[in-house]
Amino acid sequence: MSKQQLYLHYKEHLQKIADVKYASAVLQWDQETYMPANGAGFRARQTATLSEITHELFTQEKFKNILQELRHADGLTTAQQKNVSLTWYDYTQQEKLSAPFVRQLSEAISKSFQSWIAARKDNRFAVFETDLARVVDLKKQEADLLGYEEHPYNALLNQYERGCATILLDKIFSELQEPLKDLLNKIRNRPQVEDAFLYQRFPKQVQWDFGIKVLQDLGFDMTSGRQDISEHPFTTNFSSKDVRITTRIDENDFSNMTWSCIHECGHALYEQGLPESEYGLPLGEYTSLSIHESQSRLWENNVGRSMDCWTYLYPILVNYFPEQFKRTSVESFYRGINKVTPSLIRTEADELTYHFHVLIRYQLEKELIGDDLSVKDIPAYWNEQYEKLLGVKVPDDKRGCLQDVHWSHGSFGYFATYSLGSFYAAQFFNAAKTNRPDLSLEIRNGRFQPLLGWLRKNIHVHGRRYTSEELCKMITNEPLTIKYFLEYVLDKYKLIYEF
Amino acid sequence: MSKQQLYLHYKEHLQKIADVKYASAVLQWDQETYMPANGAGFRARQTATLSEITHELFTQEKFKNILQELRHADGLTTAQQKNVSLTWYDYTQQEKLSAPFVRQLSEAISKSFQSWIAARKDNRFAVFETDLARVVDLKKQEADLLGYEEHPYNALLNQYERGCATILLDKIFSELQEPLKDLLNKIRNRPQVEDAFLYQRFPKQVQWDFGIKVLQDLGFDMTSGRQDISEHPFTTNFSSKDVRITTRIDENDFSNMTWSCIHECGHALYEQGLPESEYGLPLGEYTSLSIHESQSRLWENNVGRSMDCWTYLYPILVNYFPEQFKRTSVESFYRGINKVTPSLIRTEADELTYHFHVLIRYQLEKELIGDDLSVKDIPAYWNEQYEKLLGVKVPDDKRGCLQDVHWSHGSFGYFATYSLGSFYAAQFFNAAKTNRPDLSLEIRNGRFQPLLGWLRKNIHVHGRRYTSEELCKMITNEPLTIKYFLEYVLDKYKLIYEF
Numbered sequence: 001m002s003k004q005q006l007y008l009h010y011k012e013h014l015q016k017i018a019d020v021k022y023a024s025a026v027l028q029w030d031q032e033t034y035m036p037a038n039g040a041g042f043r044a045r046q047t048a049t050l051s052e053i054t055h056e057l058f059t060q061e062k063f064k065n066i067l068q069e070l071r072h073a074d075g076l077t078t079a080q081q082k083n084v085s086l087t088w089y090d091y092t093q094q095e096k097l098s099a100p101f102v103r104q105l106s107e108a109i110s111k112s113f114q115s116w117i118a119a120r121k122d123n124r125f126a127v128f129e130t131d132l133a134r135v136v137d138l139k140k141q142e143a144d145l146l147g148y149e150e151h152p153y154n155a156l157l158n159q160y161e162r163g164c165a166t167i168l169l170d171k172i173f174s175e176l177q178e179p180l181k182d183l184l185n186k187i188r189n190r191p192q193v194e195d196a197f198l199y200q201r202f203p204k205q206v207q208w209d210f211g212i213k214v215l216q217d218l219g220f221d222m223t224s225g226r227q228d229i230s231e232h233p234f235t236t237n238f239s240s241k242d243v244r245i246t247t248r249i250d251e252n253d254f255s256n257m258t259w260s261c262i263h264e265c266g267h268a269l270y271e272q273g274l275p276e277s278e279y280g281l282p283l284g285e286y287t288s289l290s291i292h293e294s295q296s297r298l299w300e301n302n303v304g305r306s307m308d309c310w311t312y313l314y315p316i317l318v319n320y321f322p323e324q325f326k327r328t329s330v331e332s333f334y335r336g337i338n339k340v341t342p343s344l345i346r347t348e349a350d351e352l353t354y355h356f357h358v359l360i361r362y363q364l365e366k367e368l369i370g371d372d373l374s375v376k377d378i379p380a381y382w383n384e385q386y387e388k389l390l391g392v393k394v395p396d397d398k399r400g401c402l403q404d405v406h407w408s409h410g411s412f413g414y415f416a417t418y419s420l421g422s423f424y425a426a427q428f429f430n431a432a433k434t435n436r437p438d439l440s441l442e443i444r445n446g447r448f449q450p451l452l453g454w455l456r457k458n459i460h461v462h463g464r465r466y467t468s469e470e471l472c473k474m475i476t477n478e479p480l481t482i483k484y485f486l487e488y489v490l491d492k493y494k495l496i497y498e499f
Numbered sequence: 500m501s502k503q504q505l506y507l508h509y510k511e512h513l514q515k516i517a518d519v520k521y522a523s524a525v526l527q528w529d530q531e532t533y534m535p536a537n538g539a540g541f542r543a544r545q546t547a548t549l550s551e552i553t554h555e556l557f558t559q560e561k562f563k564n565i566l567q568e569l570r571h572a573d574g575l576t577t578a579q580q581k582n583v584s585l586t587w588y589d590y591t592q593q594e595k596l597s598a599p600f601v602r603q604l605s606e607a608i609s610k611s612f613q614s615w616i617a618a619r620k621d622n623r624f625a626v627f628e629t630d631l632a633r634v635v636d637l638k639k640q641e642a643d644l645l646g647y648e649e650h651p652y653n654a655l656l657n658q659y660e661r662g663c664a665t666i667l668l669d670k671i672f673s674e675l676q677e678p679l680k681d682l683l684n685k686i687r688n689r690p691q692v693e694d695a696f697l698y699q700r701f702p703k704q705v706q707w708d709f710g711i712k713v714l715q716d717l718g719f720d721m722t723s724g725r726q727d728i729s730e731h732p733f734t735t736n737f738s739s740k741d742v743r744i745t746t747r748i749d750e751n752d753f754s755n756m757t758w759s760c761i762h763e764c765g766h767a768l769y770e771q772g773l774p775e776s777e778y779g780l781p782l783g784e785y786t787s788l789s790i791h792e793s794q795s796r797l798w799e800n801n802v803g804r805s806m807d808c809w810t811y812l813y814p815i816l817v818n819y820f821p822e823q824f825k826r827t828s829v830e831s832f833y834r835g836i837n838k839v840t841p842s843l844i845r846t847e848a849d850e851l852t853y854h855f856h857v858l859i860r861y862q863l864e865k866e867l868i869g870d871d872l873s874v875k876d877i878p879a880y881w882n883e884q885y886e887k888l889l890g891v892k893v894p895d896d897k898r899g900c901l902q903d904v905h906w907s908h909g910s911f912g913y914f915a916t917y918s919l920g921s922f923y924a925a926q927f928f929n930a931a932k933t934n935r936p937d938l939s940l941e942i943r944n945g946r947f948q949p950l951l952g953w954l955r956k957n958i959h960v961h962g963r964r965y966t967s968e969e970l971c972k973m974i975t976n977e978p979l980t981i982k983y984f985l986e987y988v989l990d991k992y993k994l995i996y997e998f
Contacts, residue, residue: 019548022541023522026529038723039741042521042778046737049518053552224537238545242538279541 003075007084010066011281014087017057018280022238024050029244031113032230044110051106055099058091067091079283082465086282093159096145105142108134109410116408117231125379125397128408133375135410136368143369153369156413160289161420162467166366169416172423172482173359179486183493184352187340190497195336197328198254202321207249210320211261214313218299219452220245220265221272232405233260233347235267235296239279243271254324255337259300260347266299267292269452273460283463289414291468293421294428295455301351301422302429302488303443303451307334312446335496342390344399352489353390355422360385361404361415369412424472426485428459431476502574506583509565510780513586516556517779521737523549528743530612531729543609550605554598557590566590578782581964585781592658595644604641607633608909615907616730624878624896627907632874634909635867642868652868655912659788660919661966665865668915671922671981672858678985679851682992686839686851689996694835696827697753701820706748709819710760713812717798718951719744719764720771731904732759732846734766734795738778742770753823754836758799759846765798766791768951772959782962788913790967792920793927794954800850800921801928801987802942802950806833811945834995841889843898851988852889854921859884860903860914868911923971925984927958930975 001009027047035043057063070076070084112131119128139156148155150166157164215227225237230246237243245264250256270292278284286292303309307330314330325333340350346357364381367373373381382401383394394400406414432454433439442450458475472480493499500508526546534542556562569575569583611630618627638655647654649665656663714726724742736742744763749755769791777783785791802808806829813829824832839849845856863880866872872880881900882893893899905913931953932938941949957974971979992998 015544016548019545020552023526023545023549026526026545027522030525030529034725034727036722036725036741038720039737042738042740045514046518046522046525049515050522053519221537223535226533226535228533238538239541241541242535 003070003073006066006070006073007076007080010063010070010084010087013057013060013063013066015280017054020050020054020057024054025236025238029236032232032234033228033246040110040114044107044114047110048103048106052099052103055094055097055102058094059099064091064095079465083278083281083283086464089162090282093146096147097142101138101141101145105135105138105410108138109408112410113405113408116402116405120231120398120402123396123398123402125400125402128402129375132378132407135407136375136412139410139412140369140371151366151370153366153413156365156369157416158413160411160413161417162288163469164413164416164420169362172419173355173362176355176419176482176486177359180352180355183489184340186499187352187493187497190499192341193335193339193496194332195339197325197333197336199252200254200324202251202254202324204249204251206320207251207254207257210317211247211257213316213320214258214261215245215265217313217446218262218265218269218448220268224272225268227261227264233264234405235264235271237268237271240272240274240276240284243268254321256348259304259337262304263296263300266296269299269455270295270460273452273456274463275461278463283465285464287459287462287464287466287471288468289417290420290424291459291471293417294424295421295459297418297422297425298429298455302425303448305338305351306443308440308443310334310337311444338492338496340493340497342392344386344392344394345403347403351422352493355419356389358415358419360389365412365415420468420480423480423482423485424468426488427472427476427480428455430484430488502569502572505565505569505572506575506579509562509569509583509586512556512559512562512565514779516553519549519553519556523553524735524737528735531731531733532727532745539609539613543606543613546609547602547605551598551602554593554596554601557593558598563590563594578964582777582780582782585963588661589781592645595646596641600637600640600644604634604637604909607637608907611909612904612907615901615904619730619897619901622895622897622901624899624901627901628874631877631906634906635874635911638909638911639868639870650865650869652865652912655864655868656915657912659910659912660916661787662968663912663915663919668861671918672854672861675854675918675981675985676858679854682988683839683851685998686992686996689998691840692834692838692995693831694838696824696832696835698751699753699823701750701753701823703748703750705819706750706753706756709816710746710756712815712819713757713760714744714764716812716945717761717764717768717947719767723771724767726760726763732763733904734763734770736767736770739771739773739775739783742767753820755847758803758836761803762795762799765795768798768954769794769959772951772955773962774960777962782964784963786958786961786963786965786970787967788916789919789923790958790970792916793923794920794958796917796920796924797928797954801924802947804837804850805942807939807942809833809836810943837991837995839992839996841891843885843891843893844902846902850921851992854918855888857914857918859888864911864914919967919979922979922981922984923967925987926971926975926979927954929983929987 024047027043027050031040031043067084067088071088076084108131112128112135115128115131119125140152143152143155146155146159148158154165157166157169212227216222224241225243225245228244228246229248231248233245233247235243235245245268247257247261247264270286274284274286276284310330310333314333318325328336338350340352342353343349346354349357360382364373364378364385368375378401379397386392386394386400432451436442436450436454439451459471462471466474469479523546526542526549530539530542566583566587570587575583607630611627611634614627614630618624639651642651642654645654645657647657653664656665656668711726715721723740724744726744726746728747729745730747732744732746734742734744744767746756746760746763769785773783773785775783809829809832813832817824827835837849839851841852842848845853848856859881863872863877863884867874867877877900878896885891885893885899931950935949935953938950941947958970961970965973968978
């Protein structure tokens with residue numbers, strides 16, 4: 001068999017696996033948007049079966065042989081070689097987890113998601129505890145199976161961000177803490193900005209319509225995606241031609257829907273920009289979670305909370321809600337949507353205090369996986385840390401340790417990538433501005449296409465070809481640094497809080 | 500290994516297959532309700548892959564060996580034996596179709612569904628022709644692979660209704676034709692009833708709300724199912740705990756949504772009543788398509804177009820649409836909703852002329868599969884038959900041969916079961932009335948639970964344990980006969996048309 005024939009076998013097999021994975025993603029999307037409550041039991045076993053099949057297909061001896069032969073092959077293009085070597089890496093990782101283990105984990109996750117929903121309804125962590133403990137237990141086993149250096153949590157971090165480790169994150173968070181605290185103190189010493197206009201009554205349907213308008217303006221392709229409502233907003237995709245985002249709407253809080261909608265849109269624009277021709281192959285996949293998050297953060301914050309953006313969008317918004325905004329100038333609106341204040345809910349946090357929310361979760365997970373904290377003590381730990389780092393008292397579990405969907409999904413090691421995403425976003429946005437001196441002007445005129453084009457060309461089109469670090473160096477000529485993020489927030493809040 | 504251990508292996512394997520089948524059903528449900536247009540391409544390959552996996556799992560040598568050992572086993576309960584023998588039958592059928600053939604068919608069907616949508620949009624059969632021709636070609640191959648006696652179409656009929664054949668259907672339709680024509684003539688000679696009140700303006704949302712109210716009254720469990728909107732109404736399920744129905748709403752035609760909603764509800768009540776403990780096994784599946792259809796028809800017509808039902812429902816309806824119905828008495832309403840008049844659209848046809856719609860499709864399919872008609876000649880054949888049998892001129896393809904989704908799904912041999920369903924429905928409803936003398940009164944008081952309970956006990960709970968014929972004899976003490984249907988329509992229309 002020629003190398004190209006062999007590559008074709010490899011490609012077909014991997015795309016078949018992608019079909020099953022994406023099918024499973026459809027089931028999960030349905031579970032979180034439309035599935036009736038009683039559907040949960042059988043749905044759990046259905047997604048578990050699909051996970052098992054994916055795992056079986058991926059770990060087939062036959063496939064391993066193809067991979068091994070291709071790894072040392074001449075006659076492949078550079079792109080083909082890259083696909084093969086990334087798949088080989090994935091293979092060696094996956095090989096460490098047995099099919100029964102994968103099924104157990106998937107079933108435990110489906111159950112814990114349901115009890116997370118129930119626990120939120122009841123506003124009692126205890127309802128979630130047993131099923132979560134089972135998931136944590138399996139995640140520890142997973143870390144052991146995957147192997148790690150220094151800390152078991154590194155094995156989990158590495159699943160979301162290849163090469164990521166506690167030593168790196170400890171360093172970044174420690175570099176960040178002082179300047180962030182300084183900035184927060186400066187802000188605290190200034191009069192608070194006004195944002196009461198965000199908490200009027202905003203009818204559901206009008207919010208929804210405004211959200212759709214924003215999605216379309218930013219460049220979300222509605223013929224290759226859609227938005228729905230779910231408990232916790234998320235983005236998923238079943239190909240680059242079918243990208244689903246969800247949002248939630250609070251009729252008494254305009255910000256709840258709006259920036260989550262822009263955030264998910266950022267994720268979705270990335271997915272819609274991945275190369276269709278590489279469907280199911282590594283080069284058709286996103287680089288890493290932090291790069292994915294850099295795209296959502298860039299649109300949510302660097303664009304979506306900028307004066308440039310609202311110079312264009314605000315008159316449109318006023319048309320949707322003339323009564324609500326008639327006494328608010330665009331300048332006041334801009335200051336209000338950038339209000340900095342320690343708060344309880346991560347997804348509603350401002351751009352500064354946000355990173356304390358992440359830090360708490362990061363440290364909590366590290367202790368949980370390292371056996372320094374037990375699941376039943378999560379609420380106490382959580383509440384203590386929120387008081388210590390953010391100075392807020394957590395009134396109940398729903399606004400405390402039950403607020404995020406991640407743990408119920410078994411996603412430990414995920415949160416840190418949110419902060420990394422913000423730092424990459426600032427660094428990329430700075431590069432985009434350097435490359436396109438007219439960027440501000442374009443955004444002020446509602447022309448988001450040039451920025452999207454820049455992201456498509458420099459980031460999206462590459463898929464998983466480069467690591468986060470390589471991509472960052474290629475685009476910005478230096479490795480990740482929190483310098484640009486700190487510059488960005490300092491410049492911004494200096495003007496807003498006038499210090 | 501003990502027989503019970505072996506049975507457990509059989510059960511686990513079959514339930515795993517069910518998981519994949521139901522996953523595929525979720526993808527198909529999504530495709531017809533929410534999927535963005537550009538998602539179609541990759542969705543086609545995703546469902547094709549799931550079909551292929553289902554087929555691979557089902558035709559595994561290992562599974563065949565288990566089945567063969569279990570077939571001749573002592574130590575199984577009667578129910579277990581029944582499951583095994585039905586699976587063995589399915590196995591021998593499936594074995595005749597190769598995995599590549601199943602994939603080809605599934606891909607062709609996904610494509611043809613999309614071009615059916617496009618053709619309806621364009622109102623041109625030509626847009627659908629090539630993809631349909633491919634499906635027909637594959638269905639002929641399928642008939643050859645499955646094997647048949649007398650006519651290749653019998654192989655396809657048998658897939659939906661075991662034992663069904665052209666010789667039986669030719670007989671039933673010929674017995675039906677004369678009495679039906681007689682009845683139609685009697686009706687034609689009487690003044691037509693008034694139904695203009697159905698074609699006023701009925702706002703979408705109010706129709707939707709009324710539909711949901713009806714679903715709940717009839718006993719549809721909203722925690723184990725839901726309703727959505729699609730191009731063509733259908734019922735699907737992913738377990739007996741997650742049953743999805745769809746409807747469509749025409750703001751200028753109240754009947755369009757209402758009886759399709761009741762019809763799909765009948766299907767859904769059946770699915771919700773199948774034994775949960777037999778998930779994925781034959782005894783957890785419906786008896787046959789004609790029995791499935793008997794449930795939808797019974798609720799749609801025998802109940803949903805009866806004076807008893809509307810004695811209860813009409814005052815409720817008037818609350819939803821006070822303006823629209825203020826000048827219409829319940830008697831006039833009852834007569835109007837039972838108006839008999841030859842028409843173009845099968846799903847909107849009255850209970851009498853409906854069977855001519857089926858007859859035309861039945862004969863068309865028989866000729867298509869028997870190579871006596873080619874795909875390109877479908878519109879001409881269709882239009883000619885509608886003129887001949889129903890006396891109506893078909894103005895365009897959308898109201899002609901593009902009206903049904905079935906062919907785009909590759910469902911040839913399906914339509915006949917609709918008529919069989921009506922005949923079973925009349926026979927079952929007659930038995931229910933005999934068994935429960937208070938049934939009319941209960942329905943007049945909006946108490947549908949006793950009827951549902953009767954159906955659950957006599958039909959739903961059995962799953963696929965009996966054949967249609969066995970079930971019919973068990974419940975009604977005689978085999979299927981069109982006698983009850985003819986009695987039912989004669990009694991009904993005599994009063995309505997006063998002849």
